[in-house]
Amino acid sequence: MPLYLVFTPIGNLEDITLRALRVLQEADLIAAEDTRHTGKLLVHYDIQRPLISLHEHNEAVRIPGLLARLNTGESVVLVSDAGAPAIADPGYQLIRAAIQAGHQPIPIPGPSALLAALVASGLPTDRFLFLGFPPRKAKARTEWLSGLRNEPGVLIFYESPRRLPSLLSDIVQTLGADRRVVIARELTKLHEQFWRGRAEEAVRAFAEPPRGEIVVLVAGARKEAGDQGFSPEVEEVLAGLLAGGMGVSRAARLLAEITGLPRRQLYQRALDLAGSSSSP
Structure with missing residues (x-):
């Protein structure tokens, strides 16, 4: 029998699929x-x-018994307290052992705190990096964040309310005070909150630890002017098109057709040029 991986609500009990309820019932x-x-x-x-516990302290011990039950044809479901099993939660070892034993894990998709936070954050969604919980010790955490300084995708962390102020201070020190930050708190619950602002503003806003479950999102590293790797000739042509009154989207599309360069990168560069030319 397969091992079912059922996503469960992250707060609101209505957020569960009909398929998940059927699999749990069976x-x-x-x-x-x-x-x-x-x-x-x-x-x-x-x-x-029937319920059995499987957490970080007993997962290795539980695996043989659960595999034995799968081998006899029983249906075993893995759930975490909230969201997806094995995402910043126990389950990876069991899933890997089940695959090695010839049992196909079957995901039953549903709620996910990191995706819910991302899609409502207002940050770009085309590239992101989920990093679970940051290191607890200050030195390890700052070194860890330093390694993410040049990551262009949105950074997504889970963090406890108690450690949030320290994490935000470290983000300012390592990633920069102007980085855009979104704090998603108590997702799908009565007191759901999205806070948006700059990193240094977040430090002030969350000087006192808040309550509830927290997802932290940090905008990716911005490329400096000319950092897209375009030649001076491409930069000159793009700037000339914009100066002549052509719109950002049209200029990027036209230049992409002429040069074969990625239209999305040209569009982003055109936005940067248009923004700098309109600044006082």
């Missing part, structure tokens, strides 16, 4: 990060199935 066994937490979800939907 399961022979549900392996949960916290049986008490998952038990509340099952009670809410009147699902009465």
Whole structure:
């Protein structure tokens, strides 16, 4: 039998798919990060199935027994407390062991805190890097952030409320005070909040630890003028098109057709040039 990987609500119990409810109802066994937490979800939907704990402290010990049950044809479901199993949560070791034993994991898609935060953040969504929880120790955290300084994609972290002020201060020191930051708090819950601003503003806004579950998003590194790798000739032609009154989108498209260069990068460079020319 396959190992089912069921995504569960990240706050609002209505955020669960019909397929997920059916798989949970039909399961022979549900392996949960916290049986008490998952038990509340099952009670809410009147699902009465056997539960067993699987968390970071006992995952290795649980694996042989769960594989044995899969081998006998039983249906085993893996869930975390919220969202996707194995994403900043236990489950990776079991999933890998199941694959090696010939059992195909089947994902049952659903809620995800990191994706919910990203799509509502207002930051670019074409490239992002999810990094789980940052290191707890200050020195390790600053070194870790320093290695991300030139990453162009949006950086996404989970963090505890208690450590959020320290993380934001380290972001200012290592990534820059002007980096755009979004703090998504209590997603899908009654007091859901999105805070948006510059990194140094975030330090002031969250000087006192907030309450609730938190996702931190940081804009990727901005390329400086000319850093896209375009030749001086391309830069000159693009600037000339814009100076002649051509729109940003049309100029980028035309130059992409002529040169074969990526239109998206040309468009971004055109935006930069148009913005700098309109500045006082």
